[in-house]
Amino acid sequence: MTTVQIGMPTQHRLVFVPLNDATVGPGYLKVAYDRALVRDCPALGMDDILPAEDEEAVFQHYSLTYQKGAGxxxxLARR
Structure with missing residues (x-):
């Protein structure tokens, strides 16, 4: 997954989007998910960090299985 910036020019926010079947080109990223689904994903402010307890909700939003690492x-993490 990656984060993408969405929203109005003065009210940007970040949402996570899965990259499976994504297309990358110069200056754009086209994902295999409907715009409304991406827009409704749990969002982050531009300087926020996703709390660990909210990770599963992002995966569930896209009907993906969530599993923590072995340890x-x-x-997900914003770097």
């Missing part, structure tokens, strides 16, 4: 590692 309990997070699957």
């Amino acid at each position: 309990g590692e997070r699957q």
Whole structure:
């Protein structure tokens, strides 16, 4: 997954989007998910960090299976 910036020019926010079947080109990323589904995903502010307890909700939003790493590692993090 990756984060993409959505929203109005003065009210940006970040949402996670799965990259399976995504197409990348110069200056764009086209994902295999409907715009409304992406827009309704749990969002982050531009300077926020996704709390560990909210990770599963992102996966469930896209009907994906969530599983922590073998040592309990997070699957998502904003770097």
